[in-house]
Amino acid sequence: MTSIVRNQWYVAAYGREIGREVFGRTICGESILFWRREDGSVTAMSDRCVHRRFPLSEKPSHLVGDTVVCGYHGFTYDADGKCVAVPGQTRVPRTARLKSYPVVEQDSFVWVFIGDDDRSDSVPVPRAPWLDAEGYTTVSGMEPLAARASLLVDNLMDLSHETYLHGGYIGTPEVANTPITTEVDEDAQVVYVSRHMDDADCPPFYATSTGIQGRIVRWQDIEFHPPCLYLLHSRVAPVGVLPHEDGSDPDGFHVEVVYAITPETEHSTHDFWAVARDFALEDEGVSDFLRESNRTVVLQDVVALDALERVLAGEPDGYQELSINIDTGGLAARRIIAAQAAAGAEQVPESPAVLSTR
Numbered sequence: 593m594t595s596i597v598r599n600q601w602y603v604a605a606y607g608r609e610i611g612r613e614v615f616g617r618t619i620c621g622e623s624i625l626f627w628r629r630e631d632g633s634v635t636a637m638s639d640r641c642v643h644r645r646f647p648l649s650e651k652p653s654h655l656v657g658d659t660v661v662c663g664y665h666g667f668t669y670d671a672d673g674k675c676v677a678v679p680g681q682t683r684v685p686r687t688a689r690l691k692s693y694p695v696v697e698q699d700s701f702v703w704v705f706i707g708d709d710d711r712s713d714s715v716p717v718p719r720a721p722w723l724d725a726e727g728y729t730t731v732s733g734m735e736p737l738a739a740r741a742s743l744l745v746d747n748l749m750d751l752s753h754e755t756y757l758h759g760g761y762i763g764t765p766e767v768a769n770t771p772i773t774t775e776v777d778e779d780a781q782v783v784y785v786s787r788h789m790d791d792a793d794c795p796p797f798y799a800t801s802t803g804i805q806g807r808i809v810r811w812q813d814i815e816f817h818p819p820c821l822y823l824l825h826s827r828v829a830p831v832g833v834l835p836h837e838d839g840s841d842p843d844g845f846h847v848e849v850v851y852a853i854t855p856e857t858e859h860s861t862h863d864f865w866a867v868a869r870d871f872a873l874e875d876e877g878v879s880d881f882l883r884e885s886n887r888t889v890v891l892q893d894v895v896a897l898d899a900l901e902r903v904l905a906g907e908p909d910g911y912q913e914l915s916i917n918i919d920t921g922g923l924a925a926r927r928i929i930a931a932q933a934a935a936g937a938e939q940v941p942e943s944p945a946v947l948s949t950r
């Protein structure tokens with residue numbers, strides 16, 4: 593059975609990746625073409641020409657105004673995916689239409705709806721408002737992962753691995769040594785995992801970016817919206833410096849770490865990462881440092897998860913893992929995602945429709 597949750601919005605790209613060039617990306621096993629109309633809005637449709645299946649994201653396919661012209665024999669499609677011209681005849685076959693996808697641009701991301709289009713209105717687009725909000729500066733990127741999305745979910749839900757896999761970057765002994773609390777909001781389908789360290793080493797990631805010298809208060813508050821949006825609310829401050837009673841926190845440094853976990857296929861994943869901070873907003877040096885550091889950390893995870901995927905792919909089903917307290921958040925996430933996948937699977941067509949006669 594598929595592990596991919598359908599009837600769900602997924603991050604397909606950053607807005608900056610899509611312009612007046614054809615752009616293709618596989619999302620949840622579906623090859624999708626993205627481009628911007630002349631008015632700047634993003635459109636998404638199947639990346640396979642209905643004629644002989646040539647990818648419309650491959651050169652010499654190209655845009656002409658608000659149409660895309662197939663680079664093989666010239667079938668031409670409008671922004672809704674409807675074929676408006678074919679070579680050698682004036683009559684365009686009625687069924688010549690690409691599947692189009694609901695798409696929303698929000699919080700610097702381009703989101704695409706994978707599932708039954710008529711359900712897209714009833715499923716909210718997840719939010720990560722810091723990424724283009726005033727008062728924050730964001731660095732971001734995307735790394736391809738040759739591993740299934742569930743391995744990245746596991747990885748992000750249990751940050752004790754920072755101590756071992758990311759020592760010298762974001763890991764210190766206190767991360768692995770401090771117990772977590774886990775809460776699940778079943779109605780809202782959100783998993784919360786918190787780890788509050790009151791007196792911890794300051795790893796280079798925060799020492800260099802904040803300028804704090806000495807030990808810190810370090811709070812990690814995870815908010816995971818299964819299946820695909822992970823938010824880490826991170827607060828650091830010198831030891832003893834806490835938020836005020838009214839909730840204001842002028843002396844704390846706040847970093848919102850966002851991961852959008854988008855399956856490419858059953859066994860590969862687009863790992864979108866972003867780091868938004870509320871300090872040193874204009875400091876390019878801090879931006880460069882955080883971008884480089886976080887990318888290095890993400891690549892450490894990529895190497896580990898790619899290795900895990902090779903292990904899992906070579907093993908028979910049914911291996912019994914051993915889980916401990918640190919895994920409670922990851923296990924809750926797995927349970928919710930499995931239920932979401934089972935619910936969505938009931939509506940999966942036998943093969944994704946490319947042609948539609950609507």
Ligand code: FES
Nearest residue numbers: 641643644662665
């Ligand atoms: S494959 Fe696109 S026009 Fe022939």
Ligand SMILES: [Fe+2]
Nearest residue numbers: 747758889893
């Ligand atoms: Fe990691």
